[in-house]
Amino acid sequence: MHILLPTLHVRPSPQAVPLAAACLKAALPEESRRRASLLDLYPRQSDAEMLAAILAAAPDLVAFPLYVWNRRRLLALARQLRQARPDLILVAGGPEVMADSARVHAEGVFDYLIGGEGEETFATLVARLDRGEKPSPTDPLTASPPPPEELPSPWLSGALIPSEGGGVLWETSRGCPFACAFCFDSRGTRGMRPLPMARLEAELDLFVRHRAGQIWILDSTFNHPPERGKELLRLLARKAPHIHVHLEAKADFLDRETARLLGQLSCSVQVGLQSARPEVLRRIHRNFEPREFARKIQLLNQAGVTFGFDLIYGLPGDDYAGFRQSLDFALELTPNHLDIFPLAVLPGTELHRDAIELGLRAQTEPPYEILESPSCSAAEIEACRLLAAAVDLFYNTGRAVAFFSALLRVPGWKGSDFLLDFADWALTVAKIPRERFLDGESWQAADILELQEGYLSHLFKKLERPDLLPAALDLLRYHFHYAETLLGPETLPSPPEELRNLDPWLAPLRLAEGVRLVHFSYEILDLLEMEDSELEEVALLFRPVGSVAVFLRRGEEVLCESLEEDFLTLLSGCDGRRSPEEIFAGTVIRAEGEEIVRFALAEGFLLPAP
Template sequence: MRITLVSLHPAPSPQAIPLANAFLKGFAAETGAEIRLEDFFVGDDALACAHNLAERQPAAIGFSLYVWNRAACLAIAAEVRRRMPRVLLFAGGPEVTADPHGVLDGSSLDLVIVGEGEKPFATLCTRLAGNAPLEGIPGILLPGAATPFTPAAPLADLDVIPSPYLEGFLDYGRYPGILWQLSRGCGFTCDFCFDSRGQHGVRRFSLERIESELRHFAKGGVSQVFVLDSTFNQDLKRAKAILRLIKRIAPGIHFHFEVRSEFIDRELANLFSQITCSLQIGLQSADSHVLRGVGRSFRPDDFVARISLLNESGATFGFDLIYGLPGDTLAGFRRSLDFALALYPNHLDIFPLAVLPGTPLAERSAAIGLNHLPQPPYTLLSSPTISAGDMTVARRLATACDIFYTRGKAVAWFNEAVKALKTSPSDFLNLFSQWLLTVQDAQISESDLDDQTVWQLQRDFLGSAFGKPGLKRLLPVVLDLVDYHYHYAAALLTPPEQPPGRNKDKGRLLHIPLRLAGSVRLVEFRYEILEILDAGVPDIRRLADTLVPVGSFAAIYPGRDGVCTESLAEPYFRLLERLNGTDPAGRIAADLELEADEATHFLLFALTEGIVLRS
């Protein structure tokens, strides 16, 4: 018996992994069903997807439904039904669990799986194989069934689910990253979130299984892992044990964690800093009263102190913010932006409130005047404290932050630029938002822009912002900072073409063609860039008052221990610029009137560092 499980991802990405369906496949393996995993993407043609699914003539097809793919999945299911009238169509996932009757009504589905899916799906496979009735399976809702719906009990021991990675149900070699589930459930009850609905508490996979999977990832060359654990550090002892395992077993893999600030201590911050990782922290709002209204507590002083531990350790972190929470205003959202950005997050992820079905917030939304979309993505349109116009302004502020701060990698200099203009972060972003409307489409998003375009937008806007009398003298320092961090980030993300090493051709260097390595950035600055970097926190007004604009030339490149910045004399810089992989290096050096010994010595250094390569 053939069954196809469909995952419809938002877009190709390191997180587009069919992990949930792989869990189902593994748990149902002993039923004898031939289960195939199929990946599609939102935006794929429904007719083409249905044709693909129908080709293998499966007996049943299941869809994983989320808020962002519900409509697309149901459209594919309708087309499959037209082609295969007798196939069993079903769905599960968070969107089904939140709104089972809404998903079933008017759809082409025969049934839905509500809640945790492994046990209901395995029973479904067994019943289908034996041509047995499907009524009465706990966790499965059938329209018009005579037997009342019974929820399925969640698995007490998660280790009974075979590991998709260890058992080979998922070939992570096909994907640029992987999802790694460490737990299920949530220990908190935020009114806007569905994670803890239906049951309370957290169930966790064993440390023994985690260690085995970790060794498997390291051996297989996995590059990045997105950890699925609503609050990775709630069990502090366990979190520290896992971080020590990562440091020992998989130090070369990049990990993404979701953490809560209140469980961060100095030791945990230091452990995060000792591995390659980024942290996501759900701030949501900096207004204690607003957060209390949705079941969260918040102490600003404690939050600042905990985040300071991360900054002191050098750990990379970002925040989530939501605009439109009950009781919040546009002014309140702007204050939250100011609070968040003052703490130097690496990035901000900003979302409009979504009033998700099945949550306490959805249950009282009408009573408190939340006007929201009735269908996915359930976005708030307005409320008694934030108008539709305010929501539009907040959206544009969020876009401005996405583009200028997060995509623009501005963390190291943003607050200092704001301070130099004697304004606030939210006022600065508001100005950028208004300026952006004059040069880009009103519906622009950061995903529409490449890094170079974002960098140019930053430079153009800063030229405008610092163009007033009394500010113009600050602009060269600001642009040096913007340019340096843009090229630094580019070098960081570009692996060396070949490892640096010793050179044995010292006597022939001037006679052979050389070329600049593709990972090297050659940049001209207005000031001596090393003096700016040595100053620490870039106080722009002080730098403009004390530094002399002598100009400098630098090579920025990935080295053995991270990104290196080498300040160069101009003749050496021009030599690197002109190396073309065709002409002998000595001929180019002679044109620049460089002495042979000087050129040889410099090129030997550049080869050893991986700045230049043999053609």
């Protein structure tokens, strides 16, 4: 029996790893495992393309993990599979089956549903089908989860193989010790089951050997209990300090040692704030003391750790003003980014169970988003959505964290005031269609830069402070190009043997792909020294004399240097058609010019034209 395990991902990304499907495959006996294969599907594919990909594998059994983001699409796909291949055995599992099994069963599409952690149940089902048995397809098949030491590793079994430079999803435990009313992470049970450290060490060795680029640790709270979190960080620092790690933490359990260990890694930490209103958080079983939270976050700042917050709007008892209050609190702590979501009233959660009593009206189909509540009208939910989109565009994708507070000090606004003004300008003056403004994924970084420049020009004119605009735009452009350079190709020195037979003065040259030349109003290095100062102070101390800087990446470091006139003439003139002799056109003698060219070639700024 050929088994196919397709996964419909959210989008193509380093996180698009079919971990759940691979766990099912790893749990099969070796002979069955050889007959099982994984298939990655993406929303941009048409239903016909997905159907063709599945049928091309000629499976006998197809098993889908169902999530909030793919349930509708996969149900439709399963119906088409049933029509095309009536003999196919169709199986579904995942959070949507566990939380909403009755409605999934009522769809009448799947032969079998698997609830809970599916490895053991799926392996048993496959074994029975291989023996010619036909289990009754009624209630979801379930089994008690095995002890952590008995769970097979999808990585060590070979069900998944890390790709060089790619992403890895890494389970270090299962379960959740908390009981937040909105969350399904605990899967209906309290408590954590940590995976054995020996397994984690072997998996990490595998990731390092395969040169994985990023690791997402799937613990909903990696630092609980704190000592195990520290043990995990020490393991990462010892074996993989060069791999970027993404973690989720609870601020309550942050301490100076944890922050220090995080500071030794290349990492980003996401902290679940959700709301800054203690009375709102108490209703969903979370404790919060604002000053203590801020003190814990300051430990991350002091250790130089990149961190972000999660915020949710539409929580029971919260309103639009409360969401703005939470946003302002979060922005004052200078997170690297803010992930903001509408409340999802997920089946299987306490909020879903008590929705009628609480007066929560939400979508009845995935993604189950809140529509209105007694404290937050439908209009206020839409206002929250617009403000969240402004945060995503200007602050997150616009890389505004480093200069955002400097911008706020000019009008004396709170962060939410600024972002609402930006949203209003974008919709009314720039005439950005509302749906496009709300769709953050439709924007390219360069388009957002142009939008930010337009808004800042409008804002400083409105504030009657045009003298501060050049410094504000310089900071904006610096951080944009810094981030783009960091994400772009590395610029490496050229091997001497590649340049041995090259006449650097007469050969056509081109700028390396990862090198950027950026124009600024001020001498950019002077401005960066004053980055934490008021914009007024910059305008008083410096004149906008202009500069051009070169940006390039070496490893994880971005280099930014202001260019002297001859070096700028050379780099800006190398278009792949002209030689340095033609570019300088007699303004520089050959001996001096050739010295500059040789340096630029050796450092990899310039390359011979193809």
